Amino acid sequence: MSGIIGKKIGMTSIYGADGRNVACTVIEAGPCVVTQVKNEATDGYKAIQLSYDERKDKNTPKALKGHFAKAKTTPKKKVVEFRDFREEFEGQVKIGDKIMVGEVFKEAEFLDAIGTSKGKGFQGVVKRHGFAGVGEATHGQHNRLRAPGSIGACSFPSRVFKGIRMAGRTGGDRVKVINLQIMKIMPEKNLIVVSGSVPGAKNSYVILEK
Template identity: 80%
Template sequence: MSGIIGKKIGMTSIYSADGRNVVCTLIEAGPCVVTQVKNEETDGYTAVQLAYGERKEKNTPKALKGHFSKAQTTPKMEVIEFRDFREEFEGQVELGNTINVGDVFKEEDFVDVIGKSKGKGFQGVVKRHNFGGVGQATHGQHNRLRAPGSVGGASYPARVFKGMRMAGRTGGDRVKITNLQVMKIIPEKNLILVSGSVPGSKNSTVIIEK
């Protein structure tokens, strides 16, 4: 599977070829540097490691400095591994090469986008799991409109089952959105527009896979 690392810029809309107004997410994808190429003989599997985003050298551990120096590149912020990079990139995925968005994707492709969803902190069951609350606002109910209700049995099972939907920390999870269409590519600015929304806030790192 081939892919590239990018940064979510924001959302916009464009007109498709058939005249529809399509809501899109604007992503700055690449350029990414090939920092390691793995193969069956030395690593047991084939993969390509890409790096994206600049990082201050003073904040980079020595081990990573040596790793990036092998690829003859500056320290990078994000390092992501892509398993089984497509065969047509065999000549491009050599150590130190640069991968641009136009090298991997073309318009009308369908891609998957992975990102970290927005964190919403500690939330109750109504917001977290779409509970409806206990009962109604009348008939003796008091401050129960957003309550979870009972969570366990009595003598049996005498405990709360694992996985019970309760209040807790919400968001901040790795989320994959599948089958988004590439609406437009602007290679000179390393920009790609994909239909629909992708997880994460503005300027957050996303992974685009094909």
């Protein structure tokens, strides 16, 4: 599966081919440096390791410094491995090569976006799972509007079942959104505009796959 690493810039809207105004996400995708090429003979599978975004030399461990020096590139912050990269790249990509967004994606194609969703902290069941609450505020109920209600039976089974939806930490999860259409590619600025929303906050890393 071929892809590229990017950074979420923000959201905007553009007019599609049918004249409708489409909400879009702007992503700075690449350029990514090839820091490792794996093959079936030595590693058991085919993959290309891409690196993105500059990292301070003083904050880079020595092991990683040597890894990036082998690719003759500066230390990078984000490193992602893409298995079974597209066939036209097989045998053509070498360590140290740069992968540009225009080489991987074309306009009007569809892609999948993977990111880390915004962390919301500890939240109740209304915000976390969309519960409606116990009910109205009448009949003596003064503090039950956002309560979860009953969570289990009494004498049988005398416990709460695993997996029941309750309050807890929300967000901060790895989320994959599939089938986002590529509305526009600006290769001179390394920008790609996709329809819909992409998980994560501004300036968070996004993995784009096709």
